[in-house]
Amino acid sequence: MEKVAIIGVGFTKYAQNSPLTFAEMVFEATTKALEDAGITRDEVDNVVSVSSDFWDGRTISSMAISDASGAFGKDITTVEGDGTFGALYGMMRILSGAFGVSIVCAHHKGTESNMNGITNCAFDPLVERKLGLDAVSSAALQARRYMSKYGLLEEQFALVSVKNHGNAKRNPIALLPMDITVDDVMNSRKVADPLKVLDCSPVTDGACTLILAAERQAKKLTTNKKRVWMKGVGHCADAFRPGDRDLADTRALKAAAKRAYDMAGISDPLNEIDFAEVYDAFSYMEPLWLEGLGICDDGKGCEYLERGWFDAGGRFPVNVSGGRLSGHPVQSAGLYAMAEAVLQLRGEAGERQLDGAETALVHGVNGMCGQSHCVWVLGK
Amino acid sequence: MGKRVGIIGVGQTHHAAKRLDASGTELIAEAVSRALDDAQLTIKDIDAIVVGNMDHFENINYVDMWAVDGLGACMKPVFKVTTGGTTGTTVGACGYYHVASGLFDVVMAVGWEKNSESDTQAAISTCANPTLERDPFAGAIGPLATEYSMYMKAFGATEEDAAMVAARDRNNALRNPYAHSRQEVTVEDVLNSPMLSYPIKFLDMCPRSDGSCAVIFACEEKAKKLCPRPAWVHASVVRHDYTHFGDLEWKFMPTLERASAAAYKLAGITNPLKEFDVAELYLPASTCGVKWMDSLWFCEHGGAPALIRKGTFEMDGELPINPSGGVISTNPIGATALIRIGEGAWQIMGRAGERQVEGAKKALCTGFGGCSWSDVMILGADLP
Amino acid sequence: MSDWKNDVEIMVHEGKISVPYSWTVGSTLSRFYCELRDNGKIWANRCPKCGTTFVPPKIKCINCYEEPHDWVELPGTGTVETYTVVRYEEPSMHPRKAPFVYGVIKMDGADTGMVHFIDEVAPEDVKVGMRVEAVLEDEREGNILDIKHFRPIG
Numbered sequence: 001m002e003k004v005a006i007i008g009v010g011f012t013k014y015a016q017n018s019p020l021t022f023a024e025m026v027f028e029a030t031t032k033a034l035e036d037a038g039i040t041r042d043e044v045d046n047v048v049s050v051s052s053d054f055w056d057g058r059t060i061s062s063m064a065i066s067d068a069s070g071a072f073g074k075d076i077t078t079v080e081g082d083g084t085f086g087a088l089y090g091m092m093r094i095l096s097g098a099f100g101v102s103i104v105c106a107h108h109k110g111t112e113s114n115m116n117g118i119t120n121c122a123f124d125p126l127v128e129r130k131l132g133l134d135a136v137s138s139a140a141l142q143a144r145r146y147m148s149k150y151g152l153l154e155e156q157f158a159l160v161s162v163k164n165h166g167n168a169k170r171n172p173i174a175l176l177p178m179d180i181t182v183d184d185v186m187n188s189r190k191v192a193d194p195l196k197v198l199d200c201s202p203v204t205d206g207a208c209t210l211i212l213a214a215e216r217q218a219k220k221l222t223t224n225k226k227r228v229w230m231k232g233v234g235h236c237a238d239a240f241r242p243g244d245r246d247l248a249d250t251r252a253l254k255a256a257a258k259r260a261y262d263m264a265g266i267s268d269p270l271n272e273i274d275f276a277e278v279y280d281a282f283s284y285m286e287p288l289w290l291e292g293l294g295i296c297d298d299g300k301g302c303e304y305l306e307r308g309w310f311d312a313g314g315r316f317p318v319n320v321s322g323g324r325l326s327g328h329p330v331q332s333a334g335l336y337a338m339a340e341a342v343l344q345l346r347g348e349a350g351e352r353q354l355d356g357a358e359t360a361l362v363h364g365v366n367g368m369c370g371q372s373h374c375v376w377v378l379g380k
Numbered sequence: 381m382g383k384r385v386g387i388i389g390v391g392q393t394h395h396a397a398k399r400l401d402a403s404g405t406e407l408i409a410e411a412v413s414r415a416l417d418d419a420q421l422t423i424k425d426i427d428a429i430v431v432g433n434m435d436h437f438e439n440i441n442y443v444d445m446w447a448v449d450g451l452g453a454c455m456k457p458v459f460k461v462t463t464g465g466t467t468g469t470t471v472g473a474c475g476y477y478h479v480a481s482g483l484f485d486v487v488m489a490v491g492w493e494k495n496s497e498s499d500t501q502a503a504i505s506t507c508a509n510p511t512l513e514r515d516p517f518a519g520a521i522g523p524l525a526t527e528y529s530m531y532m533k534a535f536g537a538t539e540e541d542a543a544m545v546a547a548r549d550r551n552n553a554l555r556n557p558y559a560h561s562r563q564e565v566t567v568e569d570v571l572n573s574p575m576l577s578y579p580i581k582f583l584d585m586c587p588r589s590d591g592s593c594a595v596i597f598a599c600e601e602k603a604k605k606l607c608p609r610p611a612w613v614h615a616s617v618v619r620h621d622y623t624h625f626g627d628l629e630w631k632f633m634p635t636l637e638r639a640s641a642a643a644y645k646l647a648g649i650t651n652p653l654k655e656f657d658v659a660e661l662y663l664p665a666s667t668c669g670v671k672w673m674d675s676l677w678f679c680e681h682g683g684a685p686a687l688i689r690k691g692t693f694e695m696d697g698e699l700p701i702n703p704s705g706g707v708i709s710t711n712p713i714g715a716t717a718l719i720r721i722g723e724g725a726w727q728i729m730g731r732a733g734e735r736q737v738e739g740a741k742k743a744l745c746t747g748f749g750g751c752s753w754s755d756v757m758i759l760g761a762d763l764p
Numbered sequence: 765m766s767d768w769k770n771d772v773e774i775m776v777h778e779g780k781i782s783v784p785y786s787w788t789v790g791s792t793l794s795r796f797y798c799e800l801r802d803n804g805k806i807w808a809n810r811c812p813k814c815g816t817t818f819v820p821p822k823i824k825c826i827n828c829y830e831e832p833h834d835w836v837e838l839p840g841t842g843t844v845e846t847y848t849v850v851r852y853e854e855p856s857m858h859p860r861k862a863p864f865v866y867g868v869i870k871m872d873g874a875d876t877g878m879v880h881f882i883d884e885v886a887p888e889d890v891k892v893g894m895r896v897e898a899v900l901e902d903e904r905e906g907n908i909l910d911i912k913h914f915r916p917i918g
Contacts, residue, residue, distance in 0.1 A: 001482055019774045023623075053435035053462070057781060058514075060434070060464030060507040063750045067623040073638065075618045077470055080435075080460045081444065089461070089474065096480035097382035098616070120857050121441040125787045126403070127820055128879050130908050132858035133866065140848035141868055141879070148846065148892040193849040193887075233483075235457045239826045240448045243868050243877030244818075247846065255455060367445035372458065403790025406823050423829040439785045454826040494788065502783045511777050590788075 004091045005218040005227040006378070007101075008037025008211035009339035014175040014327035015111075018205040022056065022109045025207035027068040030105050033209035034070075039101070039221050044211070046099040047076040050086035050106035050331050054118045069105045069209075083208065083335030084364025084374035088233050090212045100217040107207035108329035115203055122368050128241065135281075135368060136200065140192035142247040142369045143284040147194065149248040150299035152284075154194045158185035159305055160283040161198050161325055167312055168322025170352035175202055175327040185283075199283040201328035208335040210342075228342045231359075232266065232377035234259025240371065247369055250292025256373040257293050264377035269294050269361065273377065275317040275344065275354055276361035277337035280324045285370065286310070289363055290318065293375065312352065320344070320352050334364030334374065341378050382480035384764055386603030386610030387729075388596050389419025390722035395560040395591035395710045398496035404438055405450035407592045408492050411715075412452060415488065415594035418731070419606060423452035426596070427484040432462045432471040433493050433714030436503035451490060463620065464507060465520075465664070465749020467491055468593070468717025472757060473616045475597040480613075485599045491715035492592035500588045500713075507750070513625055520664065521585060523625055523752065525577040528667035530630040532579065535682030537670050539579050543570035544688055545669030546584050546708060552695065553705025555734040560589040560710040570666070584666040584708070591712030593719045600763070611728035611743070614758040615646035622751040633668075633675035635754040636746070640676050643756040647764070649742075653678045653692075657740040658727045659701045660720040662748040666708060669693075669701070676744070695737075703727070703735035717747030717755065724759050792823045795835070801906040806898060808874045810834040819874040820908075840898040841917065842869040845877050849887040859909060865890050869914055880908075884915035 010032025012018070012025050020028070026049075034040060047069050051061040058064065062078035069076070075098075079086040083106035090102035119135035146152060162182055168174035180198065188198040218227050236259070238252035239245045257269070266272045278293070280286040287301025295316060296304050304310065310318035319325075321340040324333055341360035343349045359379040366372035391414025393399070393407055402410065408431075416422060429451050431444050440446050444453075444460035451458065463470045468491040475489030501520065508514040531537050547567050553559035565583060573582035603610040619635040619642075622628055640652070649655050661676075663669040673684035678692075678699070687693070693701040704723040707716055724743035726732040732740075741762065747755035789797065792809070799805045809832040810817040811825035818825075818832060825832050847867035850858070858864070865887050868877040882890055884899070896914040904910035 052441070054441040057779065058506045058508075058510060059436045059503050060462075060750050062463055062620075063507055063623060064509065065623075066620050066751075072621045073619070076620045077461060077473065077618060078463050080462050081442070085459045088459075089477070092477045092481035092483060095382060095482055096477045098477070098480070116852075116854050116857060118441060120854075121439060122445065124446060125439065125785070126789055126793050127908050130859070131866065131879060131881065132854060133879060134854070134857065136852075137848055137850050137866055140850075141846045141866060144848060144892065145846035145868070190849075190851045192851060195848075235459065236455060237445065237448055237453055237458045239454045240445055241820070241876070242879050243870075244826060247868070252455060256457075259457075366459070367442045371442075371445045371448075398788075400788055401791060403788050403793065403823075406790040406792070409824055436781060436783060438787070439783070449822055449824055449826060452824065452829040497787055498783050498785050503781075506781050510779050514779075 002095060003215040004094050004230045005213050005215065006210050006230065006342050007213045007218050007222045007226055008033040009342050010036055011208040011336060011339055012206050013173045015205045017111045022107045023065050023068040026065045026105050026107045029207040029209040030069055030103060033211050037211045037222060041070045043221060044070060044074065044101045044103050046074055046093055047071040047103045048086050048090045049076065049078045050083050051078060052080050052331055054121060055108060055113055055331055057113055065107065070103060081366040082364035082374065083332050084338065084362065084376060085235065085366060087210060087335065087338055088235060088374060091230050091233065094212060094214045100214045102212040103209060104212060105207065105209040106332035106335045108331040109205045110203040110329060111205050137192045138242055138368050139282045140195045141242060143194050143282065146248040146284055146288055152302050155182050155186065156302035156306065157199060157283040158182040160280060160286045161185045163311060164280060164319050164323040164325040167320050167352065168326035171322045174322040175204055177322065177326065195282060201281045201324045204327045204329045206327065206329035206332055206336065208332045208339055210335055210338060225346060228345045229379050231379045232260040232264025235374040237372035242369060250288065253289060253292030253373040256375045260375040260377050266377060270316060273359045273361045274357045275320060277321060277340050278318055278363045279365040280319055281328055283325065286318060293361065293363060317354055320354060337362045337364065338376060345378060345380050383482050384600040385476050385479045385597050385613045386607065387725040388598045388603050388607035388610050389415045389421065390595050390725050391415030391418055392558050392593040392719060392722060393591045394558055395589045395712055397560060397587065397589060399590040404492065404494050405447055407494060407590060408447055408450035408490060411592035411594040412450065412490060415596050419596045426486055426488050428457040428478055428487045429453045429490065430471050430474040430478065431458065431460055431490045432467040433491065434462060434464060434467060436506060437500060437713065438494055438497050463750060465713060466717055466747040466753050466755045467714040468719065469721065469747030469755035469757060472595055472718050472721040473618065475595060476613050476616050479597045479599050485602050487597045488594055489597065489718065490592065490594045491718035493712040493714040494590045495588035495713060496590050509624060521577045521580060524665045524667060525580045527630045528579055528671060531671040534631050537685045539571060540567060541670045541685045541688050542584055542666040543567045546570040546666035548694055549702045549706040549708050552703050552735065553709035556704045559705040561587055580665050580667060586664050586708045586711040589710055589712040591710065591715050593715040593722050595718060595722050595725065609729050609761065611725035611759040612764050614760045614764040615643040616757045617643040618755045620750055620753040625751060628752050632681055633672045635752060636672055636675040639754040639756045643758055647758040652676060653699055656699055656742050656744045658703065658737040659699060659744040660704060660723045661701055661746045662707055662717050662720055664707055664748060700737050703732065703737060720745040720747065721757055728759050728761050792821050796821050797906040800910045801904040804900050806838045806840050808836050808838050810836060817874045818876050819871050819878055836873060838871050838873045842871040842896060844882065844892055844894040844896055845870045846892060847882055847890050863887055867914065869896060880911055881913035883913040
């Protein structure tokens with residue numbers, strides 16, 4: 001099978017109440033990504049945009065960014081979901097042989113919309129929506145289930161927040177770089193028990209663009225240093241209703257990870273992968289998803305977190321960027337995570353650069369309580 | 381290079397103005413079950429699923445997640461694509477690329493809409509830029525009426541030309557058991573129907589429907605094994621070039637010209653009128669069935685009225701268009717363009733029942749939507 | 765960059781998408797809600813192939829894609845699998861004032877859980893594993909709020 005490389009990344013700084021329209025944000029990110037790849041729009045033959053009519057507050061929201069993404073005269077399509085799924089479609093389109101260079105762009109202007117109302121609309125209007133459930137309250141149900149299943153404590157989840165906000169201090173685009181303690185998290189305002197404000201990611205604006213290229217194009221267009229290979233990918237969805245599944249069971253993520261690892265030829269992810277960007281919209285998600293990703297056994301994520309495994313200097317650094325807890329533009333979050341992995345693999349991650357980063361794990365989520373996952377293995 | 385891909389199964393609901401008997405997910409399950417039956421597969425044979433609709437028509441966020449029960453997608457790879465009216469072809473193309481990439485062998489693409497659940501025009505109006513065009517340029521009919529009045533002025537096309545297209549598609553629908561609107565009409569009936577927005581009258585315009593369509597794509601090896609006569613995908617091309625209605629070219633249909641030219645090149649088509657045996661076109665109004673024939677390269681700009689008056693596109697004409705009755709007979713928006721692909725595939729597979737064009741070997745399918753956007757898919761009986 | 769961007773007044777236009785919706789309930793959930801409204805009963809359905817029992821009932825088994833056509837009446841009791849105390853206000857979404865408790869109730873006789881309110885108990889006294897029963901509204905309209913909430917048994 002032909003290989004596909006990421007040859008350019010570009011993004012806006014995380015913001016709240018950005019003075020730019022979301023189309024202007026896409027234009028900025030895409031322009032930067034093209035500059036990063038050292039190519040012009042002329043070398044691109046297709047575009048995958050990631051947008052959502054709900055989050056954008058208009059129907060056919062992809063219409064709003066078709067010019068800003070550089071799609072005039074080119075084949076363009078739109079994925080609605082996390083950016084990692086958009087990148088997957090960008091890769092598929094290249095592997096099909098129909099295209100050589102894809103722009104994948106995602107945007108999110110969270111501060112223009114009502115997060116609770118919009119995520120309430122992700123629940124069945126005939127059942128759970130009427131109860132008023134949303135992303136936060138359903139996540140709280142998942143966090144509590146995870147705690148009771150494995151005997152975990154809120155203080156352990158708080159450690160994720162402490163770690164990731166601390167990591168954010170070394171990321172110039174992060175929204176919430178902070179020195180905080182477990183006590184600060186524990187004493188922050190209660191939102192939906194067991195979640196406190198500092199367990200939750202902030203409403204964020206941000207656009208991110210990746211440029212993907214087929215192996216043959218990538219070698220022609222860029223230098224070796226710029227190329228990061230898409231080595232493995234997998235995605236999978238679980239059942240819809242929160243009551244349909246054990247919320248602390250990660251079987252869909254396990255299936256997605258297996259696909260990605262098989263494709264990348266990885267049998268021992270903890271030892272064969274150097275670092276990960278994992279979806280941490282809420283603190284408890286990081287250890288839970290690390291279990292699903294096979295980095296540790298079920299129920300053990302918090303134990304290894306306490307041992308420092310996932311610190312920037314630890315055995316398996318996780319969310320060195322500061323994670324979604326330090327900036328969470330929902331639709332583009334996964335592309336930002338991929339862009340971060342690309343910078344690390346290229347050795348361009350500045351103050352937060354990890355030594356010897358060769359292989360990266362990136363994880364994105366669709367739907368409520370991690371109903372669907374997309375897992376990427378990227379490498380030099 | 382990627383894999384060759386064939387369509388091996390198609391399923392659609394019985395479309396209607398309001399399907400009170402079925403919820404959105406039940407509608408999806410109906411199409412999915414029928415597609416599985418058509419391909420003689422079970423859900424276990426499906427490796428991945430793509431789904432699409434338009435969010436604000438049912439007010440359901442993350443439809444791919446909500447639809448898991450109806451799709452049979454629990455513990456399967458699934459994601460959502462959506463691009464407004466072109467959603468159906470977008471979903472079809474996505475199913476195609478899933479398989480062509482070599483990542484999946486058998487993939488189901490599902491489009492659906494339950495337009496009865498909301499105010500379709502109120503939801504569509506929000507597609508225009510909220511600070512520029514949303515207030516003055518609302519709804520789907522205005523832009524279509526505008527472009528045809530321009531075309532009439534430029535080339536001497538008439539309201540009767542459009543009415544002939546409307547009568548053709550509506551009468552074709554009589555032979556399609558799935559069609560929503562099945563009524564025999566004459567050109568006079570169309571001309572005498574109430575004016576919506578000059579020159580488009582009630583019987584010129586598409587309805588809004590409840591319905592769903594599912595199409596199963598398979599890689600070459602599987603398709604040959606599973607299906608006696610797959611409909612092979614020869615080309616899939618999309619042009620969504622415009623963001624503002626004010627930027628559009630009105631005299632011809634630029635995105636359809638560009639998309640079809642690129643698709644013909646990929647499929648090796650040099651004389652589309654001769655080489656296609658059948659076409660299922662996303663014509664949201666009969667007026668498009670006049671003007672857009674130019675843009676599909678069937679004739680020079682302005683040549684369409686003459687072809688229509690000759691009966692070129694009737695069932696017994698040179699190139700039958702919309703044997704299914706087309707979009708003005710059935711329009712569950714997120715499924716509408718996928719139904720074009722499904723109907724085109726059935727024509728190639730020889731499964732189109734009473735509306736079969738005998739011996740159809742090459743089919744042209746299109747999608748329309750957004751800011752005058754066009755998608756084209758070409759299907760054939762021979763391997764591409 | 766041109767400096768006018770530093771001086772321009774950045775404007776924000778307010779808007780709201782207001783579209784009315786009427787969702788078709790479909791045959792499966794209609795039966796569930798009719799039983800709830802008319803007879804005060806909670807019904808589940810079961811997959812003939814794998815035996816999984818679903819509440820609320822499913823149109824298709826999530827494991828087998830079979831129609832779960834065996835219907836069973838549930839006793840309306842269950843066990844709290846997880847819960848949360850919601851502390852924030854969203855008056856347009858929440859049918860009751862915060863703080864209130866959501867729980868996932870694993871229903872006796874079914875394999876799935878129902879999300880609903882837990883009440884008639886102080887939020888701090890709600891526990892995972894607690895036994896609860898459904899409390900129905902007297903006037904029922906045929907929707908999920910016909911179940912008022914779940915409350916501890918005994």
